[in-house]
Amino acid sequence: MDHLDSLIHLLSRLPGIGKKSATRMAYYLLQSDEEFTRNLGEHIVSLKEKISRCRRCGNYSEHELCPVCADTRRDAGLICVVEQPQDIAVLEASHEYTGYYHVLHGVLAPLDGVGPSELNIQSLIGRVGQGSVRELIIATNPTVEGDTTALYLKKLVEHLGVTVSRLALGLPVGGDLEYADRLTLARSLKGRTAL
Amino acid sequence: MDHLDSLIHLLSRLPGIGKKSATRMAYYLLQSDEEFTRNLGEHIVSLKEKISRCRRCGNYSEHELCPVCADTRRDAGLICVVEQPQDIAVLEASHEYTGYYHVLHGVLAPLDGVGPSELNIQSLIGRVGQGSVRELIIATNPTVEGDTTALYLKKLVEHLGVTVSRLALGLPVGGDLEYADRLTLARSLKGRTAL
Incomplete structure (x- = not known):
């Protein structure tokens, strides 16, 4: 059963997939029609x-x-x-944005050895430098690394005369004050908008 | 993005995998090293x-x-x-069984068009008929179809002078009476054992 075992091992490396799900998937593949299995593999x-x-x-x-x-x-x-290509799909699904994107493929994380040269930043500067861009919306995740990266990018482009903005922080729509964490609530108060 | 979309579609056909998990898996594959992706696919x-x-x-x-x-x-x-090959792995993991197995690859389900000829039954009769088998332990699932299949197999082999048994039904170890369903509790009473 070496082949099956190593397939299960490989599948269990996928995100959110444990040994049990991987086993179930492998047996499902064995039992499903040849065409589906081959198609997926290819x-x-x-x-x-x-x-x-x-x-x-x-x-x-x-x-x-x-x-x-x-x-x-x-x-x-x-x-x-944005940090990752998959973030584009999420933003596109909101149908609220009509501009272009730029994917950094990560965030600055000096402790993990990710500096500016590891990210797709050089070509962003090039794009902004061409002159037609009036606003850079930084949609990195609201984490320490995401915030640091946003500040770094702002410094890099501010001399180019472009507005730099960041996605709003606050309560999620449909959320509940009772379950909001302290930091989110603080940002939500700070960024309150006129009714 | 046709290739990525169809990969996501194929992945979401796997058991327990919805659109979101499939998307996450597809992006993970894109971001992981070439060797892992190729290895899994092959x-x-x-x-x-x-x-x-x-x-x-x-x-x-x-x-x-x-x-x-x-x-x-x-x-x-x-x-x-057993019904399925994966049931063997579960039984083997209990380290309680030292005999051989026979996989039916399904259960009798006349409404779904699964009759005896669709199952791996003929070769079971052949194995039992060779004479060295003294007991057939029927470990199909405790469902209507599993029970029906067990009774059908018993009828088929009883003239061959072999004992036919069925896995015990009762409370799961570590379970709680409070949460046991009525049918399980009834079988558990009926099959009570001397202390």
Whole structure:
């Protein structure tokens, strides 16, 4: 059973998948039709060949430019900076944003050896330097590293005459004051808006 | 993003995996090292070539005989009948059973069109008919279909002079009377054992 065991071992390395789920998945694959199993396997094998980083923003893409960068109808004055490509999908799903994106592929984390040169920052400066950008919306996660990265980027671009903003912090919609943590509540008070 | 989307779609067909987990897994694969991704994909592609049914018991195996059937030190007088190959792993983990197994690959379910000929029953009769088997332990699930299948198998083999038994039903170890369902409790009373 070496092949099955090593498949289970590999599957259990996926995020959120423990030994039990991995076992269930492996047996499911064995029992499902040949075409599905082969198709899934081949998709995984060719994943990295097929998909690489968008030349402009760093998003994952099958083409040289990702679908967002290839869309010329968007607002070229806005660039939203995110940590990971998957953040773009979340922002796109809100249908609230019409500008372009830039993916850092991480955040500054000196303790983990991630400095500015490890991130996709150089090309961001290049994009902002071209002059058509009026606002940089920094949408890194509201964590210590995300905040540090946001401040670092602000310093880098402020001499270029571009507005730098950060996503608002506050209570989640549909949330409950009772369950809000102290820090979120403090930011929510500080950022209160006129009714 | 067609390739990524179809990978997410394929992953979400796995048991217990919804759209969100599938997306997380797909991005994880994109971000992890080339070797892991390729290795996992190739394992899935070659799964069905590498693993087939054990000639004797129907368990999944890389060889003609599965590891259990190939082990000649086990008790040839006992055959434990299970629904699925994964049930063998569970029983083996209990370290309580030293006989051989037989995998039905399903249970009788006339409404779903599963009759005796769809199951791995013929070869079970052959094994029992060889004469060295003294007991058949039927370990199908304690469901209507599992019980029906157990009764059907009993009828099939009783003229061969073999004892047919069924796994005990009762409270799970560490369980709580308060949370036991009525049927389990009834079976548990009926099957009470002397202290």
